[in-house]
Amino acid sequence: MKKYTTIIVLSLLVFGCGSKKNTTDTTPPPPTNETTELLSFKFNESSGQTINETKTNATFTINGPLGSAERIAGVEGNALRTNGFYGWANGKTNISYPTNKVCVTGWIAPSAFPVQRKDLDQLSDNTNASIFSNVNPNTNAGVALGIDQYGRIIAQFKVGTEIVNIISDQQIELKKWSFISLNINTLSGLASLYLNGVKVKGIACPFGNISWDTNATVYIGKESKVKTIAGFDTNGLTGAIDQVSVWAKDLTDAEIQTQYTKVSPSIPNLKIPIADRYANDNHRPKYHLAPSSAWTNESHGLLYIGNKYHLFSQRNFNGPYLEHINWGHYVSSDLVSWEEKTQVLWPQPGFDEVGIWSGHAVIKNGQPYIFYTGVNKARAAIGLATSNAPYDSWTKNGTPIIAAVPSNIPNADFRDPFVFQNNSDWYMMVGTGLRSGTSRGGLFLYKSTSADFKQWSQQGTMLEGNPTADGTGEFWEMPIYYNFGAKSIVLINKLPNANALYWTGSFDGAKFIRDNVVPERLEVVNNLLSPSIHPDASGNLTAMGIIPDGVNSAKHKQQGWAHVFSLPRVWTLVNNKIKQVPHPNLLQLRGTSKNFTNVSFDQNSSNVLNGANGTQYEIVATINPGTATKVGFSLNKNLAIGEQTLIYYDFTTKSFVVDRSKSSVLPDVPLSNQSGSYELPVGNINWRIFVDASVIEVFVNEELAFATRSFPSVGSNQIDLYAQGGTATATNLKIYNIQGGGTASVSKIAEQKEDIIHPVVYPNPSSEDFNFKFSNIAKPTAVAAYVFDITGFPVKRIEKLIDAENTVIKWNGYMDNGMKAREGVYIIKGFVENDLFDAKIIVE
Known part of the structure; x- marks a missing residue:
């Protein structure tokens, strides 16, 4: 037919059809005969x-x-x-x-x-x-x-x-x-x-x-x-x-x-009414960044430009399922409160007509560039887009900057560019699965040959896997390169069984030379994927990844949204391992706290935290494991229906465990257990745990991190301690109530923060006994802060109550590990009540 x-x-011209009305013609048009209107909505x-x-x-x-x-x-x-x-x-x-x-x-x-x-x-x-x-x-x-x-x-x-x-x-x-x-x-x-x-x-x-x-x-x-x-x-x-x-x-x-x-419409308010739409959704996070609705997955292109943070991600705005991918766009002034903006890239006829898949963004000479994977019905290609302030709209290059995968190297696919500078040269690595001989992951390498990033020269492969020896699977996606100074890292997300893995080593302009064959795991328990990195306003290398829901389509359809971003984390490289800590800006989320000291607990203990409960909170705890063989926490607990999520360290198996076997009586949610081996040193365990409805992020000893998801019933919100095989003691434990953060809704746009407070520091420079004096303190006020070294790694936690008579907090120059701080520049950053402060410290 x-x-x-x-x-x-x-x-x-051909049909003599009318065009836009001549503005000089003052003759009114004939009225439409309303009787010819058959249907009207x-x-x-x-x-x-x-x-x-x-x-x-x-x-x-x-x-x-x-x-x-x-x-x-x-x-x-x-x-x-x-x-x-x-x-x-x-x-x-x-x-x-x-x-x-x-x-x-x-x-x-x-x-x-x-x-x-x-x-x-x-x-x-x-x-x-x-x-x-x-x-x-x-x-x-x-x-x-x-x-x-x-x-x-x-x-x-x-x-x-x-x-x-x-x-x-x-x-x-x-x-x-x-x-x-x-x-x-x-x-x-x-x-x-x-x-x-x-x-x-x-x-x-x-x-x-x-x-x-x-x-x-x-x-x-x-x-x-x-x-x-x-x-x-x-x-x-x-x-x-x-x-x-x-x-x-x-x-x-x-x-x-x-x-x-007949009408003169204003700009429609199409923002999702988050508070109303999800009023009865007890699994939706409130201070983690989440899509306003529908689907998100891989984060990419974290940028800091024009005093704002920009994060992009894979988005299907049409429903919580993976299809027809756009690049979503979020903006924040502090990495905590985010506003979702109009998408910046979407499929158009040509090489990206099926989807705009993952990529990266960089800033060169003040100009931001997006590099993305464009997908059609055949193979992928690499696209380029640019923007000007305020970076809400981006212009695509009309043709791909890399039109096809290398034909001389057998491979399974080609996606996810990451661009980085090495000396004066710019390079791009692209994830692939190599298919000459053993199926393995790899990274194609390209070198920029034009100042505008539109011309690239293929350089072969930068790194190749060996699944038998290194366990890195058959395909690599969402790669990251970063030079910490003495060492660089390459991080890949391997497939199948997605996992974020990294090596330390050095890049010689053609190859990445690994220090070891076997990579390190980014997460001690694998449930965070595809992190995106960028230095923050203070130079701290900041990372945000995706924490998948792990639920089925029926649950996604019921809740109307899919997946959550991690909290921002600061990465440092210490002894050739990435150390992850919560970004210091997260301190501003803290509200009132419940404080506990010297709480003993064992396998027969219950409710040792006197009915502590919540759905949005942060736990900061130091636990002496004592004689216990398992020690940790029971979260989202409800004895009446038998729900609880256990998070603990097992000294027998030397592993962290997330026990979700009794986490929920609801259908369509994950109940599988998760674990990751890691040998902790003898001594106290320092925990920071962020719970936000269905999201749990765990930080241990200011170096390890992992995330998980738990979907309890309404009312399953008790917080308790957990031990087996002996008695442990929580020597110091605080539970902070958390409000705010997350994605801005129609009625709540991210608030503008006031100027940062800069307390007077004396003596400075000094070798010890620094004083930080605050002004305009009229009532008892909580101060919570960290001292960071020049790499952005937190070395000292400081918490104190000041008032009108005592407006000074002190640091004696010693770190939390008991060692004296070495010579150099340090930064103290934290909050006086809800106001952000920072100051530079020079240790002689």
Whole structure:
């Protein structure tokens, strides 16, 4: 069956079609005959799970769980918000559709463009996320108008036995109202699309009668076809719809212009109402960065520029499943409170038409550059994008900077560029799976040959794995290179069984020379992946990764979001190992605390912390293991239903253990245990544990880190100590209540921080006994701080209560390990109540 898809480049001239109204013509356009309006959807209902079609009074049902329907301010009154995999409306109408002439009009404000399924849809099978569709998927009778996966206006209709598709050449804007229209006249054999009152595409269509199915379901906000992935509908619109009409005539250009100019819409507020939407979600974190909705995974491109932190990540805005990947964008002034911005990159026709996959970002001479993996139906290529302040929109290079994988080196794939500087040269490494001989991971190496990063020379492989000897799997993705000075690291995420591993060594301009064959694990228990790194405002190497949910599709569909970012961490290299500590800015999250000293506990103990409980908190504890063979914590505990998550160190097996076997009685959540071997030195164990709903991040002895997920029932929130085989003692333990942080919602934009306080330091320089004097202290005020060495590693924790009579805190020049601080520059950084302070210290 022939499809009419002829593109008429000069359609305005060939068909004599109208164009944008001449601004010098003062003749008013003829009024539209309202009696020709067959269907009209105003969406002005204030609540409820239905909408009303005002011409026939037909009731349409909004798809989704009861109470899930959302409205926003529209072009006039309210508008219907749709969320990709739910939120559209459907119903039936009892009207006679016109035989030869029809027009469909409506307003649309997309948050993202709809999904085209990478492995299930042909490129010619365009998605039509319709503002109106009554197409019978079996016979194709009916009319549909919407946008495709690239944001182009798209329409479909049927004349006799012929199916007609028409697609505009230009893309509509994200997060702005656009007025789109479809005109069909089968007596003259013309069909046209309009954007904001102006004709943007015209094609020839067959003469004859328009085919309709009067019994077909009408969809508002979704294509009529059934297209799914993992139980998610993939062809719904993500955004908002308003003022949709079907007319029993083809409107003139002047009439379409009149419909467009009837209203003057403001910028739509498409931010997700986080507080309302997730009010009953006890598993959603509040101070960890998480997507406002739908899907996120690999973080990349952490930058600090213009006094702001920018983090990018893989995003599908259409639902919590992996497909049609964009680059999401988050901005923060402190690495703690984040605001989600409009995505900066998304698929467009060409080499990245299927997805914008992972990559990296760098700053060169004050100019930021994004390097990304562009995916089409064949193989990946490397793309480039640039931006100017405030870095909210980015411009892609028109063609890939590396168009194809090296043909002379057999490989399985090619993705995830990471760019770094070595002396005066810039290099790019790209993850791959090598297939000459033993299947193994590897890194292709490229060298920049142009100042604008558009030309690169292939340099072979920078590093190759040997799975038998080093356990690094068959493929490497999301690589990282960083030079700490005396040593450099290369970190890879190996597949299968994803794990972040790294080597220390040196780069000679062609190869990375490893110190050891077997890499180190980044996490002592593997549940954090794909970290992104960048120095913070103070020069501390800061990392953020992704902590997967580990749940199934049913749970993701229920909660409406997928995956969480780690808290920011400071990395240092000590004795050829990466040490990870919580970023000092996290101190500002601390609220009131409960304090305990010298608490003894054993396997028969319960509730030794006197009913301590919470869902958002930080534990800081020093535990003497005594005679216990297992020592740690029982979190998310509820004896009444038998729920608890155990996190402990096992001295018998010399390993950290996360016991989730009784973590939840709920379905569709992970219950598997996790562990990682590590031999702790004899003595006390220092713990910092951050619990945020379903997220748990653990830091041990200011060097080790791991993360996990736990999905308890509502009310399972008790905090307790855990021991087996003997008696242990918590010599000092504090539980800080935490509020704030996370992703900004509609009503809560990240607050502007006041200027940093700089206390007077005396004597300075000195060899010991530093004093830090604060001013304007009128009441008892808590001070919490760390002293950091020049590499950003915390060497001394300081906590004290000051008041109007005692405004000084002291540091005697000794570190927490009992050794005297060596000569050099140190920084003290922390909080006086909720105000950030820092000061430079010079140790003689």
